[in-house]
Amino acid sequence: MASVAVIGAGAVGSYYGARLAQAGHDVRFLLRRDYDAVAERGLRVESHHGDFALDHPTIVRDPAEIGPVDWVLCGLKTTSFDDAPVLIRPCLGPETRVLAIVNGLGIEERLADALDTERIFGGLAFTCINRGEPGVVHHYEYGQVSIAHLGDDPTELALALDLWRDATVEFSTASSVLRARWEKLCWNVPFNGLTVAAGAVTTEAIVTDPALRAEARALMEEVVAAGNADLASRNRPERIDGNEVITRMFALTDVMGPYRPSTLIDFVEGRAIEVDAIFAEPARRARVLGVPTPRLDQLTALLARLDPARE
Amino acid sequence: MASVAVIGAGAVGSYYGARLAQAGHDVRFLLRRDYDAVAERGLRVESHHGDFALDHPTIVRDPAEIGPVDWVLCGLKTTSFDDAPVLIRPCLGPETRVLAIVNGLGIEERLADALDTERIFGGLAFTCINRGEPGVVHHYEYGQVSIAHLGDDPTELALALDLWRDATVEFSTASSVLRARWEKLCWNVPFNGLTVAAGAVTTEAIVTDPALRAEARALMEEVVAAGNADLASRNRPERIDGNEVITRMFALTDVMGPYRPSTLIDFVEGRAIEVDAIFAEPARRARVLGVPTPRLDQLTALLARLDPARE
Numbered sequence: 001m002a003s004v005a006v007i008g009a010g011a012v013g014s015y016y017g018a019r020l021a022q023a024g025h026d027v028r029f030l031l032r033r034d035y036d037a038v039a040e041r042g043l044r045v046e047s048h049h050g051d052f053a054l055d056h057p058t059i060v061r062d063p064a065e066i067g068p069v070d071w072v073l074c075g076l077k078t079t080s081f082d083d084a085p086v087l088i089r090p091c092l093g094p095e096t097r098v099l100a101i102v103n104g105l106g107i108e109e110r111l112a113d114a115l116d117t118e119r120i121f122g123g124l125a126f127t128c129i130n131r132g133e134p135g136v137v138h139h140y141e142y143g144q145v146s147i148a149h150l151g152d153d154p155t156e157l158a159l160a161l162d163l164w165r166d167a168t169v170e171f172s173t174a175s176s177v178l179r180a181r182w183e184k185l186c187w188n189v190p191f192n193g194l195t196v197a198a199g200a201v202t203t204e205a206i207v208t209d210p211a212l213r214a215e216a217r218a219l220m221e222e223v224v225a226a227g228n229a230d231l232a233s234r235n236r237p238e239r240i241d242g243n244e245v246i247t248r249m250f251a252l253t254d255v256m257g258p259y260r261p262s263t264l265i266d267f268v269e270g271r272a273i274e275v276d277a278i279f280a281e282p283a284r285r286a287r288v289l290g291v292p293t294p295r296l297d298q299l300t301a302l303l304a305r306l307d308p309a310r311e
Numbered sequence: 312m313a314s315v316a317v318i319g320a321g322a323v324g325s326y327y328g329a330r331l332a333q334a335g336h337d338v339r340f341l342l343r344r345d346y347d348a349v350a351e352r353g354l355r356v357e358s359h360h361g362d363f364a365l366d367h368p369t370i371v372r373d374p375a376e377i378g379p380v381d382w383v384l385c386g387l388k389t390t391s392f393d394d395a396p397v398l399i400r401p402c403l404g405p406e407t408r409v410l411a412i413v414n415g416l417g418i419e420e421r422l423a424d425a426l427d428t429e430r431i432f433g434g435l436a437f438t439c440i441n442r443g444e445p446g447v448v449h450h451y452e453y454g455q456v457s458i459a460h461l462g463d464d465p466t467e468l469a470l471a472l473d474l475w476r477d478a479t480v481e482f483s484t485a486s487s488v489l490r491a492r493w494e495k496l497c498w499n500v501p502f503n504g505l506t507v508a509a510g511a512v513t514t515e516a517i518v519t520d521p522a523l524r525a526e527a528r529a530l531m532e533e534v535v536a537a538g539n540a541d542l543a544s545r546n547r548p549e550r551i552d553g554n555e556v557i558t559r560m561f562a563l564t565d566v567m568g569p570y571r572p573s574t575l576i577d578f579v580e581g582r583a584i585e586v587d588a589i590f591a592e593p594a595r596r597a598r599v600l601g602v603p604t605p606r607l608d609q610l611t612a613l614l615a616r617l618d619p620a621r622e
Contacts, residue, residue, distance in 0.1 A: 209615075211615055211616075212616060214608075215608065215609050215612045215613075218608070295605050295606065295608075297529070297606075298529075298530075298606045298609055299609065301509075301525070302510075302523075302526075304520075304522055305509040305510060305522075305523060
């Protein structure tokens with residue numbers, strides 16, 4: 001049994017933390033907005049794999065109450081990533097590992113720099129999870145997570161996989177964190193981006209509109225080209241198989257129904273949207289690498305302006 | 312003195328029609344929404360060149376009441392261009408000329424086909440005009456119109472210029488209707504498009520945001536490339552001077568203040584936006600010509616979805 005701190009218990013952090021608790025781990029949730037609701041009624045997960053609840057989860061308002069743990073599960077949005085070090089540090093011991101189930105590019109590097117450790121993992125979650133009323137998480141579809149390690153160390157990856165062995169979650173390991181991050185962007189860039197920019201519509205509106213579907217595909221092609229240039233520039237031998245990834249992303253999304261990606265929910269609820277990690281940072285890397293990404297550039301500029309938290 | 316029918320007396324049609332009436336021409340306005348207001352209070356123009364009013368303009372509800380005239384001034388939006396033939400035809404005699412002060416591509420050809428005449432002119436208005444309360448037009452800035460002829464006939468152009476000789480409007484002639492149309496799109500594509508897609512903002516928000524300004528420039532470059540390929544494919548010797556046009560468009564827009572292009576006003580007021588003539592048709596021509604226009608394509612797909620009149 002491992003001790004686990006969930007820092008950033010939004011929809012994703014709460015869901016995967018609850019799955020670890022369900023599997024018997026000692027999970028401690030840092031809560032802010034939902035503290036009172038969860039203290040009163042517990043944490044409920046309404047999942048297409050079957051509903052379940054943690055009636056009396058360990059919850060705290062201050063990470064100092066959690067103390068050093070085996071694993072930190074970080075579910076913070078990148079828009080509050082500046083808070084990550086101060087929230088995570090009280091939970092770190094000499095052996096603590098940090099798994100960030102967070103979208104975007106440069107996540108592991110930022111955490112490694114801020115926390116001064118190499119025991120950093122990225123979790124690429126392909127899942128449809130939204131927050132419900134306080135203390136309730138809705139899990140509609142999918143749920144698989146691919147875990148990558150900052151240094152692509154197979155021994156570390158085996159340890160990470162072991163944590164999730166008894167959890168009702170389909171986990172796999174990715175041999176290349178950089179490739180895994182870019183592949184995930186092949187979904188996030190078109191679907192998190194176009195659903196907002198097309199006027200707050202669902203993924204279904206994108207895949208069923210021929211022109212927007214073509215734009216989603218073209219955005220994916222830009223991401224693949226930039227990602228492969230990024231891999232090549234770091235002398236990595238692995239590449240993104242664009243055809244395979246694009247086909248898979250559409251196949252998964254075509255059966256998703258009217259799903260609202262996290263960025264769309266943040267947008268319609270007036271919260272900061274993850275422009276930098278999902279859009280601007282990949283666009284910057286592409287520019288440095290000399291890969292033209294005209295669609296990504298335009299989308300990034302539009303989203304930066306549409307961002308409710310724009311200064 | 313010429314007889315003139317104004318068909319499509321929105322902001323632009325009303326303004327230029329009023330300028331012709333002010334210069335002494337016999338101008339007859341086809342009105343629908345504003346008929347009662349103008350019958351009661353006349354037509355007022357609040358202009359930065361000085362306010363003026365037509366107290367008792369000739370107004371009708373049915374173009375048959377206008378009858379054949381020397382000139383038809385067409386100010387219809389392209390979104391109601393299907394109505395143009397039936398509205399204009401009652402005003403046509405054997406010598407009637409039609410001037411369409413309308414944005415977009417393919418305007419003259421559509422009118423020539425529908426009306427079976429070659430006496431068709433395009434008016435490229437560079438002006439900031441918005442409708443006010445019924446019967447009132449606000450003219451904020453600029454006002455110059457470049458007139459082009461369907462067949463680029465200099466004799467015809469001289470006749471058109473003559474109509475406007477005594478009007479308080481800066482008119483000039485364009486030797487190439489095709490080049491003039493594409494040059495006008497260098498303004499309309501970025502500014503009519505991005506002001507809508509960036510979340511209903513003014514032109515000032517585009518030119519003062521470095522990322523959006525860069526996107527506006529990049530869109531202009533796509534339009535220039537497509538326009539020059541279009542000219543070349545028709546064996547026309549003239550070309551768009553991209554640097555000159557782009558510099559001029561920004562210079563004009565930088566001093567425009569928080570202007571709302573017509574497409575933005577249509578959008579925020581829930582009316583159909585001119586997606587086809589301003590965005591989709593240029594994108595289609597570029598595709599046929601093999602000119603990549605990724606930004607225009609994405610913007611077109613977003614606007615088609617954002618169009619309040621989307622089916």
